[in-house]
Amino acid sequence: MKMKIYLFGELSLMSSIPFTRKIALVDCNSFYVSCERLFNPKIRKKPVIVLSNNDGCIISRSNEAKALGIKMGEPYFKAKDIIIKNKVEVFSSNYSLYGDLSRRVMRTLKKFGSPIEIYSIDEAFLDLSNFPDNQIESIGKEIKATVLQWTGIPTSIGIAQTKTLSKIANHIAKKKLSGVANLIGVENIDPILEKIDINDVWGVGKQLTKFYKKNGIYNAKQLKNKSNTWIKKNSNVLSSRTALELRGISCIHLETTTTKRKSCVVSRSFGKRVETFCELKEAVVNYCLNASEKIRSDSLVAKTITVFIRTSPFQKNFGYYSNSKTIDFAISTNNSIEIVKTAVFILENIFKNGYQYQKAGVMLTGLSNANQKTNLFSSEKDEKISALMRSMDNTNFKYGRSALSLASAGVQKKWNMRRNHSSKIDTANFYNLPKIHA
DNA sequence: TCTGGGGTCCTAGGACCC
DNA sequence: TCTGGGGTCCTAGGACCC
Numbered sequence: 235m236k237m238k239i240y241l242f243g244e245l246s247l248m249s250s251i252p253f254t255r256k257i258a259l260v261d262c263n264s265f266y267v268s269c270e271r272l273f274n275p276k277i278r279k280k281p282v283i284v285l286s287n288n289d290g291c292i293i294s295r296s297n298e299a300k301a302l303g304i305k306m307g308e309p310y311f312k313a314k315d316i317i318i319k320n321k322v323e324v325f326s327s328n329y330s331l332y333g334d335l336s337r338r339v340m341r342t343l344k345k346f347g348s349p350i351e352i353y354s355i356d357e358a359f360l361d362l363s364n365f366p367d368n369q370i371e372s373i374g375k376e377i378k379a380t381v382l383q384w385t386g387i388p389t390s391i392g393i394a395q396t397k398t399l400s401k402i403a404n405h406i407a408k409k410k411l412s413g414v415a416n417l418i419g420v421e422n423i424d425p426i427l428e429k430i431d432i433n434d435v436w437g438v439g440k441q442l443t444k445f446y447k448k449n450g451i452y453n454a455k456q457l458k459n460k461s462n463t464w465i466k467k468n469s470n471v472l473s474s475r476t477a478l479e480l481r482g483i484s485c486i487h488l489e490t491t492t493t494k495r496k497s498c499v500v501s502r503s504f505g506k507r508v509e510t511f512c513e514l515k516e517a518v519v520n521y522c523l524n525a526s527e528k529i530r531s532d533s534l535v536a537k538t539i540t541v542f543i544r545t546s547p548f549q550k551n552f553g554y555y556s557n558s559k560t561i562d563f564a565i566s567t568n569n570s571i572e573i574v575k576t577a578v579f580i581l582e583n584i585f586k587n588g589y590q591y592q593k594a595g596v597m598l599t600g601l602s603n604a605n606q607k608t609n610l611f612s613s614e615k616d617e618k619i620s621a622l623m624r625s626m627d628n629t630n631f632k633y634g635r636s637a638l639s640l641a642s643a644g645v646q647k648k649w650n651m652r653r654n655h656s657s658k659i660d661t662a663n664f665y666n667l668p669k670i671h672a
Numbered sequence: 673t674c675t676g677g678g679g680t681c682c683t684a685g686g687a688c689c690c
Numbered sequence: 691t692c693t694g695g696g697g698t699c700c701t702a703g704g705a706c707c708c
Contacts, residue, residue, distance in 0.1 A: 290674075311673080353708080441706085472682070495680095501677065547675090548675055652674085
């Protein structure tokens with residue numbers, strides 16, 4: 235679609251040149267697997283998978299693993315037969331490694347100087363509108379080649395007029411040898427959209443897929459051509475945005491500035507079932523320390539805390555129990571001690587004896603900037619506490635998380651996660667760098 | 673035996689007010 | 691005994707994303 239825009243947001247510079255919005259989605263291929271392969275050349279051509287926390291589910295698969303029929307999100311134990319039979323290489327997830335490599339990829343993308351939105355650990359949208367239409371494909375290829383050369387991570391790039399279309403272009407790029415798909419300048423997009431299943435459209439999940447199929451919409455083309463009033467009436471604004479985006483009308487804008495988070499959750503499944511209050515408390519205290527450190531590092535304070543516990547929803551023979559409770563702090567806080575105290579109080583309230591707990595979590599919500607002195611009662615004592623928190627964070631940064639902790643956090647941590655397949659590579663920690671033997 | 677974790681946004685419905 | 695209408699704000703739950 236050709237349209238006029240205001241360059242740099244200034245009316246005086248209103249452009250009269252025909253202008254096409256060109257959004258690229260850069261997506262790292264099998265990102266976690268690619269990270270593991272980077273430091274382990276022996277697994278380059280082999281089927282590889284990476285497991286979620288606790289070695290629970292399969293969350294990243296190499297193409298070879300996909301070809302074996304291993305599904306995304308499948309529980310590990312269910313796929314074990316295929317995995318053993320085909321000698322699939324298995325890794326526990328190693329988020330500090332993936333986070334570090336992600337930052338390298340994003341830094342590389344920023345070098346191109348276009349507006350960028352870092353959308354997730356392995357994806358970024360780039361606004362390439364400044365480049366002429368006829369150069370766009372080669373720009374895409376250049377980006378891909380540069381990221382591969384500088385970071386070793388393979389990517390796929392889809393380019394189109396809207397984010398939703400660039401997602402589709404990326405979907406197509408994944409199947410191309412070049413790894414780049416460009417929909418800019420395509421006269422009739424319908425034959426392309428017709429081949430895209432409705433559930434492969436960005437923003438269409440399980441429920442919407444069910445709803446659309448019931449109404450005869452099976453692919454992206456059918457959604458694109460459905461009347462907007464019908465969509466709005468029978469679904470919601472998000473769905474109508476998706477449909478407009480399929481038509482090339484941009485509704486979901488590039489978010490180039492990072493906004494502070496609005497909530498912070500720390501939750502884990504246990505390595506083995508937990509039955510005693512004491513152990514559950516240990517876990518919750520640890521999650522609190524983790525969460526409060528996170529919000530402090532973002533200079534945020536929390537208004538509300540929620541604690542939840544539950545047994546496994548998959549083991550019906552033991553009886554299912556799940557409960558949570560939320561409490562407002564008198565004054566927003568990021569003080570570990572206060573957060574822990576409140577969480578333990580909640581836990582005492584919701585804990586019931588005689589259950590095998592599988593998971594617990596802590597949620598800090600109503601986050602706001604810590605430096606805004608909104609209360610009249612801040613005192614010298616508060617200053618002392620923040621100083622204490624600061625030195626705790628500094629020490630833990632230097633000597634590893636939980637070097638300094640609270641006694642109630644425990645030391646045994648029998649409930650801790652299973653990680654039986656860790657590559658133990660940590661590029662963010664000097665002492666864990668891979669050793670090279672000459 | 674073993675089924676992840678961390679986010680955001682939207683909406684319906686209740687509470688409350690005039 | 692009858693029992694309006696409209697507005698705002700908040701929250702819980704659902705759906706989606708990676």
